[in-house]
Amino acid sequence: MKKLLYIIFAVIGSLMFIQCSDWTEMEPTFTEPVNINGEEYYKALxxxxxxxxxxxxxxxSEWTGTGINMNNQLRGIPDSMDIVSLWGGAFNLTEAQKSDLKEVREKKGTRILYCQHIMDIGRSHTPSSVEKDHMVDGKQYGSLEExxxxxxxxxGNHGDTSVEGVEKAIRKYARVIIDSxxxxxxxxxxxxxxxxxGYGGNISSYPDRMEILIDELSKEFGPKSGTGRIFMVDGEPxxxxxxSGPLLDYxxxxxxxxxxxxxxxxxFNKLLRKFGSVExxxxILRKTVWCEDFEKHKGDGGPRFTTRDGVVxxxxxxxxxxxxxxxxxxxxxxxxxRFNLCRPINDYFFMREVIQVLNPAKH
Structure with missing residues (x-):
């Protein structure tokens, strides 16, 4: 029955470029009115x-919280988007960014995440006095590694390189990320x-070390934390x-x-082979999120795609x-x-359409 429902979705979806009203007979999960900004609307959202x-x-990306036509503001994204990861510029926020962030989180319920490459220990969270001047507690060291x-x-090969020493350092790094x-x-x-x-490092290239990092982070984020905060890994989970799989939301x-x-x-089969013994x-399907690159496809939503039911x-x-x-x-x-790049081109047309494909609303 579910397969039949998806086939129906696919067939109807192929017509959505022509007429959005094709979805009106489907049971909505949420109705998003046009130009309604009252509290009842936001509460429902x-x-x-x-x-x-x-x-x-x-x-x-390129978030400033200011600018014409909300091109660089989180306020300008579709209200029904669920989760946004900040690609750069997540700390040392301006007052405009703080205001923008507060509105989308508190009023619209959008979940805003911090995003970071994990490579070497300390990346993005080491004081400049250590990285640039090699100074720690008033002592200058001869190299960055030291x-x-x-x-x-x-x-790397410096400091306490024992199994216990490496684990202690990684957990310390995780706690600093959490604090930030x-x-x-x-x-x-x-x-x-x-x-x-291209993003290997003395943590990321070692799954056992990544497991330590994820375990410590999972105390504050993800399904095992009890905090309700999101924990996801993108790229090569x-x-x-x-x-590590059961510690992640997505x-x-x-x-x-x-x-x-x-x-x-x-x-998907790669995920199934990896995590099928624990989930x-x-x-696994409920946790899988497919993503396209809008840095290259902001104007067309991605290349030609053929579903298993022949929908193109x-x-x-x-x-x-x-x-x-x-x-x-x-x-x-x-x-x-970088979905925000399509704002000045088509006002998030493709993001809005897939919102309707996944969670259709009455119009």
């Missing part, structure tokens, strides 16, 4: 975002994890240790330039139509890298 549903996600080891307790996120009250952490695509897959469901099936297939569309929409045969479970969601 916040309540909707608390329900279990496929999410729409994106990485937001200074980093003095500050964190371990770095807490300072701005972000709704979670998005680890950009791409060790095989399938290369993590199996034990596996965010950079399925850039995907051509169809055959490609997504291959990607069932339905759970753009990739982001095809990702939203994804299902697993014989499974009564929906995909976790879809998203786009």
């Amino acid at each position: 916040r309540e909707y975002k608390k329900t279990k549903h496929p999410i729409v996600f994106g990485w937001y 200074a980093m080891a003095a500050y964190w307790g371990w770095y 996120i807490n300072k701005y009250q972000y709704d979670g952490f998005d680890i950009d994890y791409e060790p095989n695509y 399938q290369t993590l240790n199996t034990a 596996y965010v897959i950079q399925a850039y330039y995907s051509s169809g469901d055959a490609d997504l099936d291959n990607r 069932d297939e339905a759970t 569309t753009y990739s982001l929409k095809g990702m939203a139509l994804y299902y697993r045969p014989e499974m009564d479970t929906r995909i976790g969601g879809v998203g786009a890298y």
Whole structure:
């Protein structure tokens, strides 16, 4: 029955470029009125975002909180987007950014995450006096590596290189990341994890060390924390240790330039092989978020994509139509890298459309 429902979604979805009203006969999960800014509307919006549903996600770049036509403001994104990761500029916020952040989080219920590449210990959270001057507690060290080891307790071949020493240093690093996120009250952490695509390091290239980092972070973020804050890994979650999987809310897959469901099936099967011993297939599917690259495809929503049912569309929409045969479970969601770049071009047309594909509303 669920497969039939997805086939219906796919067929109707192929017509959505022509007429949005094709969705009006479907039971809505949330109705988003046009030009309504009253508290009842925002209350309904916040309540909707608390329900279990496929999410729409994106990485937001060039955020200033100011600018014409809200091109660089979180206020300008579609109200029904669920989660946004800040691609740079998450700390040392201006008053304009603080105001912008408060509005989308408190009024609209949008979850805003801090995003960071994990590579070497200390990345993005080491004082400049250590990184640039090699000074720690008034003592100057002869190299960056020695200074980093003095500050964190371990770095590469320096400091306490025992198993216990490395673990202690990694957990210290995780706590500093947590403190930085807490300072701005972000709704979670998005680890950009791409060790095989140019972002290897003395943590990221070692799954056992990543497991330590994720374990410590999971005390504050993710399904095991009890805080309700989001914990996700994007890039290559399938290369993590199996034990790390249940500590994450979402596996965010950079399925850039995907051509169809055959490609997504291959990607999903990697997740299934990695985490299938600790999570069932339905759970893995509910946690999977497919993402397209809007740095290159902000004007068309992605390349030509063919679903398993023969529907031809753009990739982001095809990702939203994804299902697993014989499974009564929906995909976790879809998203786009630097989705904000499409604001001045088409006012987030493709993001708005996939919101309707995943969670159709009456018009």
